[in-house]
Amino acid sequence: MLKRVHFPTSALPYLLVAPQILITLVFFIWPASQAMYQSFLIEDAFGLGTEFVWFENFEILWSDRHYLASFQRTAVFSLLVAGLSMGVALLLAGFAQRVVRGAMFYRTLLIWPYAVAPVLAGALWVFMFNPTLGIFPYFLEFAGITWNHYLNGTQAMVLVILAAAWKQVAYNFLFYLAAMQSIPNSVIEAAAIDGAGPARRFWTIIFPLISPTTFFLLVINMVYAFFETFGIIHAVTQGGPGTSTTILVYKVFNDGFVGLDLGGSAAQSVVLMVLVIAMTVVQFRFVERKVAY
């Protein structure tokens, strides 16, 4: 006779997850479903005349060259922002970890930009690169480069990528530094005794051991580049010149809040949502296999 073990059912686990479930419902599921519903409507700005149109907003999007072009732009922008900010952060963390004297001072300075609001970060870069007043165009003039991001789409893109990456470096740096400090010193010392130089130690020991952090940061940075860079673009270029810096999230804002085309804007945000969910799934399915925990 098998004896069944019965645990008394308890409400405790449900209570413990309840706040998180509630937050997800209120701050994600509910607005997301609102956006879904809105994307099936064409209505005027004041919401006085509403027409239910099924998928027409999406059809309009897919037939719009400018919308399709902003996909490619977003891909380039996100990859460069994520790559640049993670690369620089890794480099800085690698150096900061070796610093003995004044370590706190350096770290504090490197973490600082994270506290800067996106719009302010944008404003700083706008000042530095203002074609008329900025310090960088003045220096670039000596190198024979005329800087005018009001006219030159490539330069405008470079500027928003720099500003967005700069702001995210601090965040990435923090995680990389923590990851590096959790590597046991004995491993690195053993490699040093075997005659591995700093670069070799980094690539064969440290880099593989912090791969979970790299993976986590990749997901976070892609999401950051997709969504949170809005403030920077708004402050620096307003999506211009032409449409050269209009990435998907900026277009959502511009069509919705400037153009007051709520249906079209909602349809775009649904597309964006699907895209980011798909991207995260792909990252977890395929990239994570290469990660050693």
Place this chain on the structure above:
Amino acid sequence: MPIKSLLCASAVLAVAGSTAFAETEIQWWHAMGGTNGERVNKIAEDFNATQDDYKVVPVYKGNYTETMTAAIAAFRANEHPQIVQVFEVGTATMMAAKGAIYPVEKLMNDAGEPFDGDAFLPAVVSYYETPEGELLSMPFNSSSPVLWYNKDALDAAGAEVPTTWDEVKTASRKLVDNGMKCGVSFGWQSWVMIENFSAWHNLPTGTKENGFAGFDTELTFNNAQVAARLDDIASMGQDGLFVYGGRRGDSLPMFTNGECGMWMNSSAYYGSISSQAQFEFGQAMLPLDTSIADAPQNSIIGGATLWVLEGHDEAEYKGTAKFLTYLSSPEVQSWWHQETGYVPITTAAYELSKSQGFYDSNPGTDTAIKQLSLNTPTANSRGLRYGNFVQIRDVINEELEALWGGEKTAQEALDAAVERGNDLLRRFERTANPS
């Protein structure tokens, strides 16, 4: 004294305070930042000081676009203000919102306030009237683009103040040869170089009387005349005579720093220029393109008007009407005009500024008014009324930037802008309540 009784005392005081002055509050959302914001506050304070029944509370809501968006969002949440300042390109959107707006002329009549539509400058009110001639919103800050010039730089280069586009080119050449970075620049390019350029030369920007006669309008500003002028400016850009400096007022520093000798933009930059420019400056009428017209027609306005929103009670509307009467009085209007460079909206305010000798001591400050009232407006020069025009202006900005950047010819850029703009007009036509 224990905390509890302190709290009690302050609560009693708060209640007493709110009952002692039972003023009806009137919210006024506006987009006037900086010094103009302070002037708006002063107008409200002065009005509040004239009586005890109503209190106007001005709230700065960001730039024009942000203010309009905020008001619409608030309307959808039923928390909207009584008065909101909307820029001229939002007119069609506001007009189409039949249940959301309270036409100003009707408000004044309902509240028993004296109102005479003929007291206003025709070029200003025609922009905001129904086809039947009912005024929908109260003009407040109207401006018109003018040609700002750096008098010292022109004199040093031996150039005259230009009156035609050929002269603009000649003067620019002289300025650049004399060591300036650029001859001419402009801002708000859709407004200055397409909307006003067309009106100035009596060209339509769209069918159906520029949209006044119906929502089924189509854009037509991609004509050979406008294209030829823009192409010429783009080639001036190649020669360094023209420099593009951004979409709104971003190029203002280029003028005030002495980089560009001439700048075409709103007359309302008067306040900023007089506080920033370290040189003698002046304003002249927009240049004429002699290959299109023998004489200029008239320019059209920009700036904004005050719209009254539906859904408040009678007492609040009474106060709103009283405030609008105060706001359009000659004294307030001429003060506002002289301080900011916006045009006076009533003939009386214009006359008052004249009799005060303002134009004698500040020559050129009546340029915008003269431009606006140069001739009786035609169907091409009354103004424009296109739906989704905020977005259409973005499209125009994008396409013109492709032209200045050398990626497109003027005709290609204008054709693309018209095609994309027409799509937006058709979308608007669907959502607008057909009138």
